[in-house]
Amino acid sequence: MPEAVETMDGWYCLHDLRTIDWTKWKKATEEERQQAVEELQTMLREWEEVAEARDGSHAFYSIMGQKADILLMILRPTMQELSEIELRFNKSKIAEFTKPSYSYVSVVELSKYMSKESDNPEDNPGVRARLAPKLPLWDHICFYPMDKRREGNDNWYMLPFDERRQLMYEHSFTGRKYAGEVKQVITGSMGFDDWEWSVTLFAKDVLQLKKIVYEMRFDVVSARYGEFGPFYVGNILKTEDVPAYLAV
Ligand code: VOV
DSSP: OOOOOOEEEEEEEEEEEEEEOHHHHHHSOHHHHHHHHHHHHHHHHHHHHHHHTTSOEEEEEEEOSSSOSEEEEEEESSHHHHHHHHHHHHHSTGGGGEEEEEEEEEEEEEESTTSOTTOOGGGOHHHHHHHSOOOOOOSEEEEEEEEEOEETTEEGGGSOHHHHHHHHHHHHHHHHTTTTTEEEEEEEOTTTSSSSEEEEEEESSTHHHHHHHHHHTTSHHHHTTEEEOOOEEEEEOOGGGHHHHHOO
16 A cells, blocks of 8 residues: 655645625725725734734735635634634625635645655754745745546556655756745645645746746646646735725
């Protein structure tokens, strides 16, 4: 029987994607709109303080295309905290003008494919930092869920451990070429959501997102075993830029 890889799990993660009901927003009074914007900025500033204290991290982006308008990605040590944030957002004024378009629940995950048997990677401060990451907040984000295929001869879960490790090594080799250009946060979602992992990529140059995803299509682990959900791509929405984004 193939052996499961051990995972290290860190902060819990919620990707909350919404569309804005612009018609309703335009019909709201100036006062209502102002109240909604101020309350949203207050929430964002409070979460920035949490991030400063290294008790969590979050990313707020506007999304291109019709699948969603905004993405709030939140990381917290417990799922209860995620739930409180989701509830708080849902009860806020701005939520009255949004519709849910997609959400994803997961936990930051690192696997032990690359660690030596003698090592205890959890003792490594670099590993601990990656399990509780400070999201880079570069100009662009790309988020998508994915699975590893289980179909006929292309069944990731039937491959021997060493073969999977070799394929992951090749994957990491491709990834490392993008050091400084693309940062990845991989979260695991087995038992939590409809796909097995979520991939969140941050880039300063949006084109690097296309380049890395394209190049990885040729890694055996993606070419043969990767299955992908919807892709979301967007631009950073800084707290101070929220009024301009919502101005009508
Ligand atoms: C930005 C670069 C980059 C780099 C350096 C990188 C490296 C690594 C390493 C070293 C490891 C294994 C150890 C660990 O850290 O867990 C992983 C793990 C993983 N990755 Fe990755 N990945 C990158 C980027 C990167 C991308 C762009 C994708 C999407 C693939 C695509 O085709 O669209 C991805 C996926 C994953 C997944 C789903 C896993 C978990 C798989 C599992 O079976 O457990 N990843 N990844």
